[in-house]
Amino acid sequence: MASVVINGERYDVADGERLIDVCDRVGVYIPRFCYHPNLSVAGNCRMCLVEIEGMPKLQISCNTNVRDGMSVLTDSQKVKEARADVLEFIFINHPLDCPICDQAGECKLQDYYMEVGLYKSRMPQEFKVKKPRKAIRWGSGIVFDAERCVLCTRCVRFMEEVVGKRAIGVTNRGDHEEIALLEPLSTLYAGNLADICPVGALTSEDFRFKMRVWFLSRTDTICPGCSRGCNITAWHKDKKIYRFTPRQNDSVNHAWMCDIGRYSYKEENSSSLILKGWVREGSGTKEMATPELLGVLAQELKGLKGKAKESSVAALVAPDRTNEEIFTVCAFMAEIFGSSRVVLDVPAPKGPKDDLLLTGEMASNPAGLSLFAFRSAKPYTIDAFKQDLKEGKLEAVMLFGDAWEGLEAAWPGMQEAFKALPTLAIFASKRKASFPQARFVIPSASMIQKDGTWVNVTGHVQRVRKAYRLNRDILADGESLGLLAEFMGESFQVGKLEDITKRFLEAIGGLSGASLADVGLEGVSLPSEEQPKHLEA
Amino acid sequence: MSPEVLAFSEEAQAELESILQAYPTKQACLLPVLHLVHREFGYISDPIAEAVAGLLEIPFAVAVEVLTFYTLFARRPQAKYVIQVCRGLSCALLGQEELLAYLKNRLKIKEGEMTPDGLFELKTVECLGGCGESPIVRINETYYELQTIDRLESTLKELSKGPKKGA
Ligand code: SF4
Ligand code: SF4
Ligand code: FES
């Protein structure tokens, strides 16, 4: 333990911790370009200078470790002047680009200029060293602009240290120094370059010129791409997502995300979603408002209740549904139909897997699904379901979710097998999930339209958050099932999200007593003995 | 990376071996090897740099970073005679500007350019460390001291007819 004084306030910190990290934690912001908590220290930009008692010169806080008794000033006159001077140097050859630069609004040069700069330029345009390489397409969705670069080398270090490929280098010397792409990026993590570049030198080809960032709202949520569950921010406006960017969470994804996940926002926008449900009638389909549609479905299901000793109604839940939805479906099936025929071992679609983030399971919650499945005394497996289907024991099947590719891959002829069913209803968000055989397609809230939790591959429980609802026909599964029960003349109380989360956490063990609030922004980890084992199987 | 790119003479090969012996890691050999390669081929292009990187088992980017840090490594084939006009303080005071203007005019090229016949190339350099004899013009590895337009002209005439490389 060490005790340090920052701007007159005393803090207890771990000995040897980085000064800039300590300041970040206690809420004293220090400007920086080159420092990034998930990369090695370069110490080349000099923007993070602070005054330390007993040291004649200012020190860079990113490369200073705290020791007991240290007294630091981050805001003294001397520091302010030094920052302004450093900034002026960095600006020497910078072009006047803000109006045409996509970084504007989230650019560190702009921020610091407003904060510590505000001087008149002493560098006439014609004296600037020109690096006229602009809008160079680097491939992998990254666009490079040489003269905007502040040479912080974050991009060089990211490629070398995180991706493991020395693709970017610093060429030439002095004023002529320039970042260069010396090998193709060819990585599934290139998108992060645009995030970590503190200025507009590296921008995202996908996002460029689509929207000024200050018009966008942000919702902190989880990437739906794979079972890593990278923490992300969804940037949206007028019920449309413009981009996903990673959020720092050192127990899940550090500060990174993969490009598959990053660009998956496109599949969360209205053109990919089911906006209104329909029922198949004869050879055609008929669109219907959701309550009406549920009314028709209720009529078909009503007669099935208590008809046979073992219910002839089954449900399948895909590995992309939230824990709360899984819980609700199981409860609904038990309460309304007395059925324990809920298939929870639907496999996730397969995809790329690497040592960094990608898990190979391309769905958001296979771990939650399997944790829940393992804990039921007599799990109803996919094989048992197939058997029942073949023997004609089932009269109605309800499908919940979008990620069915894994099941289809493991079960050739799946679509065919469903054909004989009198009633097949799917509660899905995405167009691609609609089964051609389904009689009923009921629009269900997609990840950006609902609240809930997912469990990631290492047993970390995390929150997805609702940003908006696209229209009144899209309902959360809990709401749909409540209505369905009502139309069947039954009552099914879904309860508040908080309660369901609590009950789910209790049910999977290890986290009883935890609540949605505990899950918070960073998530909570299951104790190691409770972690999902399905991957090893 | 094709090894043929680095077709060394026998002497150069021997020197390479001794450089590799002299340093604890291969990466540490980079600068001496670049010097050697530059002497052998007269320039270091991307394919040559790639071959050097392959030889020393370092990423291409690392080789290029070091290579481009030093402006004296040529990146393309050079003229037979590389004329380097010193523009340090002493030379500047003693007439470098006139010499440079004269050369540009005489050779009809700008700084950094080469004559179409590949004979001459014009560069300016910082202080050559011979201020006592300013102004100085260096042609390839040879210093021409106390230069005047007349002296330069006769050197150029001499070089234009001489068949042998270097002065
Ligand atoms: S391109 Fe961006 S991240 Fe890379 S050195 Fe320049 S400013 Fe830094
Ligand atoms: S690794 Fe998985 S969770 Fe993370 S960004 Fe990629 S797809 Fe999304
Ligand atoms: S952030 Fe400390 S020197 Fe760049």
Ligand code: FES
């Ligand atoms: S100034 Fe030309 S040699 Fe020193």
